[in-house]
Amino acid sequence: MRNCPKWTTHDLVTHLTTLLSSTVAAITDRPAEPLAAVDWPDTLGRWDGQRLAVREALRLPADTPTRPPSPGTWLLTVGDWTRRLAHETAIHRLDAESALAEPPSTRFGDAFAVDGIEEFLTCFVPRRVADRDGVVRLEAGERTWTVVLRSDEAPEPAEDGVPDLTIAGSPDDVYRALWGRPHAARVVGQVSLLEPLAAP
Known part of the structure; x- marks a missing residue:
């Protein structure tokens, strides 16, 4: 990927899947699911599974408090995680698109x-x-x-x-x-x- 020369697309998907898993864990106060996918079918399967899990987790009211990302760090609400995921995904969308031979001219709206x-x-x-x-x-x-x-x-x-x-x-x-x-x-x-x- 031109934006992240040290990463492959597999690395990017794994990173985002890990973030989704961590988000679900913080909201539900459960351990994050271990990610040890190696081949593409398993990687994409885990990605799809975590996308479904996080959609369900984010259905809670936005002001619902969640477990801190790590001990001693700031407190986040479900709304904070929704915002965090929106921007993390947006930036990494640009990274994924940079791997294409002809990247689309993606632009984000002013408010976003x-x-x-x-x-x-x-x-x-x-x-x-x-x-x-x-x-x-x-x-x-x-x-x-x-x-x-x-x-x-x-x-x-x-x-x-x-x-x-x-x-x-x-x-x-x-x-x-x-x-x-x-x-x-x-x-x-x-x-x-x-x-x-x-x-x-």
Whole structure:
């Protein structure tokens, strides 16, 4: 896959199946199913099985609390998991499409992309520890976010600040840029400041 050169499509499907299994486990408070698929029929069978399982799990009310992803981490609701899966699947859709000889020109709507940017900033960024100082500004359509980086601290949102790095463009392109996928956003300033924010 062009987007993820170290991954095969099999790796991608296995990763998503593992995420679905973990989601079901968190919502139902049961152990995640072990995934040891090797061949494609087994891999796709497990993928289909977990897709059905997660659809059932997500039928619970959105405000239903779930088990934390790991001990000592933040609490998530069923609604949070729904949002997490939506964006994880969207980004990996781009990865799967990048394996095609002629990838389709997939674009995400503004509202979805803006929500993806906010989900990234609230879900992933607080779990990072910066190794440098700087101010990052994101400009996606009419929305703007500012993130302050301080060495040895978790990045924090800010109301304003003189940016050392600005990423500007359509919500779709800024969304992709945050996730390290090909994009057409304008990137001006210290590009290295993206590293402390990098997606896992």
